[in-house]
Amino acid sequence: MREKYRGFWLKAEDGHDIYLHAWDQVDNPRGILQIFHGMAEHGKRYEGFAQYMNEHGFIVYADDHRGHGRTAGSLENIGYIGEDGFNKLVQDEYLISKFLKEKYPWLPLFIVAHSFGSFVAQEYIIRYGWGINGLVLSGSAAMNTLKAKLGYILASIERLIHGEKYRSRFLDWLSFGTFNRRIKNNPSKFAWLSTDEKEVRKYEEDPYCGGIFTTGFFYYLSRGFLGLYRPERLANLPKDLPILIIAGEEDPVGEYGRLVKRLYNIYKEAGCQNVDLKLYPGKRHELFNEVNREEVYADVLNWLDCITGK
Template sequence: MQNFKFKTKKGMTINAYKWVPTGEIKAIVQISHGMNEHILRYDGFAKFLSEKGYLIYGNDHLGHGKSLLEGEELGYISDDDGFNDMVDEMKTLTDIIREEHKDLKIFMFSHSMGSFLAQRYIEIYRDKIDGLILSGTNGQPPVALNMGISLSNLIMKVKGRREKSKLIEALSFGSYNKKITPKRTYFDWLSRDEKEVDKYIEDPLCGNLFPVSFFHDLYIGMKSIHNEEDLQNISKDLPIYIFCGSDDPVGNYGKGIVNLNNIYKRLGIRDVEYKLYEGGRHEMLNEINRLEVIIDILNWLEARK
């Protein structure tokens, strides 16, 4: 694993890594991680794919891990449009990868928040990548999205973009544990593997209370994904693989990825498929059946590299 840094078009410094296979490189996978975590949580997954001949790149999104603006806390992305700033940061990394490896296919693996960034990415940047994997995602805006936009906007007007609100966090995640019994922790909805949940809780770079501006920009960005004109801009030749657990609240317990699959098929995308893992929760890469999940991803990549 090699650590490096790059700058966005706005001059923000991004912390990144790459995992280089020892032999011939089959293709490249760029990882886009989720909210309130960091790229090194994907180290095991990246090492597995690297051992199979894939060159892996990934970065800490703005406001996450070691990609923090000077003087800012975790979760503060930027002063105006954090969602699209993260999308642009992903595009900058793709450009770096393409400059270094002009003849290799680039696939993007994206999870949770990262998957919503990726959904926006393929609407704006039509021909940058050669395939997309969406994990722990959804194809319909959350019911409370407009309420979240209004409430977060009000709080920011009164107290600024750096204000933190447990009310906003509860609106976003408060119901995620409701179907789990018995409840052991606030983050049981992430995985059935208690060790993985505990690792998340014990990680100082995970599970923090983010500022209101993060949620506001995320809500606005998630709403923008569903603009019909932008959806039509997605390449019909882009292979897309969607998956989540049947007990994943982010994916509306499986309904969300079915909806997203149907949207992409309606658009005329030729190679789109989904898989629902029975009993799985939000982080399928950290689930009790994670080897099955990773092998399914590998098989999908092998068929399209």
């Protein structure tokens, strides 16, 4: 009997070892999904979604980003993505895309990117969007430029004073400290992730999830934000790339839908011709771990069916 899951290592351009999760035992596959996971988590958390997509003809791969999961090398390294880490993550994902296209040259390639991974994907499609067949952005947003500049300045100061590997409770609070404010009697600091309390507990109990990240992480991420929405860079977007943006209406990352709609409008104003948006009432940040996740899975599948012409 074939194993439905396997893990393996892939060497990045700079020699860094990247860990990949693969759900690739699919009879008569019709496409590949490459998952970009979020901050303070890892690729194995998408197993339920991957198995669902396997059943409907899609091969699925998800890496552990630098500073995350098994790629970090140890729990002590979780949260440190290295010098120029945001750009290196983008390059890692492009390397994985090339690996998948060489392995399955006859299959279309789609990216599914969540939260922090969605910002990596926003940069990815500016550089390499012509090489994929579609993109799903989950828990994403158009970052507020003024907030991004302030974050960059503060992260620069913390980095200068404490160094890149310093775990900044201040920057963590600045990023996430208000995320539970609309949740009454919240049982967890991570309640904003999902209305499914079992999934929130799983996150809390996972040693690879939820830690305080380093000043270097916040510095390179905020620097990356500053280049995402410049008109001259958005002009590089492939105008015919299908994009699906999904988010919970109670997701604080997208300011409860406001910054999600802004992202949709940015892409439409940039000339992208095939952009769809769906907001889920009452749902929070991790749609793939929400109480209605089967609905979310089916919505992504239906969108893929439209793209592939099934």
